[in-house]
Amino acid sequence: MTHDKPFSRDIILLSDVEYVVNEIVLKLKQEVQFHLKRFGAVIGISGGIDSSVCLALAVKALGPGNVLGIMLPEKDSSPDSERLALKLAAQYGVEVLKEDLTQILSGFKCYKRRDEAVRRIFPGFDSSSCKMKIGIRQGSLYSNLPPVFYLTIFDKEGNQQDHILPVKEYLQIVAASNFKQRSRMSMLYYHAELRHYVVIGTPNKHEYEQGFFVKFGDGGADLMPIINLYKSQVYQIASYLGVPDEIIERTPTTDTYSAEQTQEEFFYQMPFELMDIYWYGFENGYSPEEVAAVMGEDQEHIQALFRNFERKRKTTEYLRMTPISDF
Amino acid sequence: MHLETDTIKEKVKSYILQSAYAGEDLILDDSLIFQEGYFDSMGFVMLISFLDEEFGVQVLDDELIEENFESINAIIGFIIRKQN
Incomplete structure (x- = not known):
């Protein structure tokens, strides 16, 4: 495969952040108002970078009066999440409410x-x-x-x-823990339907393509505005939209288990900056040889890494599938 | 429990073919079952449980390497080494 650009470490960085933001905002507005014909949007806010960027984009597209941020803590959540979510809501002037899911999850015997x-x-x-x-x-x-x-x-x-x-x-353990994401989704839809709003989902490109989400949990939403963005690009947009520094600087966590756990440790196995670059090389058909040379890595390692990516994409296909209906 | 090599081979092969939904012509004794995509992460975890339940073989952290699991032959060799 030939490429317009030679592979480089900064190949994924957005050269015109404003343009990308405006494109997403325009589509978000068109889809919510003209296609889905809803009055606004609800977003589950965790104080993490992805939900913060989604909220900031929704505010830009729909106006602060038509966006509702919902905090969905449960007994294993980090106390930092609520404080940062409140800070975010204040920054963008949106209404925010809290639904503690602990009793609901206890009811499920999660x-x-x-x-x-x-x-x-x-x-x-x-x-x-x-x-x-x-x-x-x-x-x-x-x-x-x-x-x-x-x-x-x-x-x-x-x-x-x-x-x-x-x-x-x-x-x-996984089946029980997934009650958390699915309960969050149910609660978001309750508040969305109450107001005739949509639910905005917050998965980014890696989460979606590598299957780091719960089917009908955080994977259940009407629109996913950052689904085509690499994590580095999400950070670029966060800075551009004025997401509080404390949220930008926070290490991404799973917010699922009682012990602190980074997403890198749970799933990705490498820092997002590297994951972004390697995944870009993989999905755009750059040769392991070219990627290895730029990254100063062993070619065999990159070959194995690309095989690993392919396996991840293939084995998580089930999560991205809509119900099979061609009977 | 100390089983003959042939019995081990038969049990492992039957388990691998059944779990991968594959015929004998597709997965040969030296086919690279992970590299060729027959087994994913869940398949690997189930294989580890199978070795424990069927042969009493408990896999240690430093034994989770390709040399021990990459093919039917590798798995048989690993079980025999562990039993000895």
Whole structure:
């Protein structure tokens, strides 16, 4: 494949941020008002960069009076999320409300089902005093083997224990935890329907294409304005739109498990700046040789990395599929 | 539990073919089952559980390498090494 631009480290950076913002804003306005014929938009705001940029774009497209920010904490959420979400709402002058999902999730037995699986691995685990997370180990990114998930718990003194997650426990922890994203989606639609608004979804390009979202959870929305943007581009737009520095500088987390966990640790296995560049090279058909030369990496590593990307895209196809209906 | 190589081979092969929904002509003993896309992350986790349940083989962190899992032959070799 021939390319207009030779591969480089800054190949993904937007050269005209204002133009891209205006294009997204125009489409957002057209879709909400003329296509979907709704009065405004609700967005779940977590104090993270993606939901903040989506809110800022929606305000620019629809006006602050037609955007509602909803904070959706539950007992495992970081207290920082609420403070930053309030700061964001104040910055853009939008109405904000809070729906604590802890009781709803308890009703689903989300915590109970999850903790039962954790205790089968660590019998002494007590969620009132211990914290937990699941993640993958570094080092498997250049391997042809897919990653294996580990369960990590921390006792009240902060002592850490890790264990490879057997399939039954892995599935139970993930299925139970996904109640969180699906409950958030249900609550967002309640408030959207109450006002005849749309729900704006916040996945970025990596989350969508690599399957880092919950089907009918955070993957359930009417519009996803940043779905074609690399994370570096989301940051460029955040700066341009005046998203508070504290949100821009915050490390992206999963906000799913009780122990602090970065997205890099849970899923991506490399900093987003690098992921952006490699994924661009992969999806635009740059050769592993050219990418390796620019990045100062081993060509075989890049080949394995690209195979890994292909596998991720293929194995997560199920998440992006709409219900099969051609019967 | 110490099984003969032929029994191990038969059980592993049958498990791999069944799990991958593939025929014997598609996955050969030295086919690279992960590299060729027959098994994904979930398949790998299930394979690890299968080794534990069927052969009592518990996989340690530093054993999660391609040499031990890349093909039917590699998996059989790994089980035999672990049993010895």
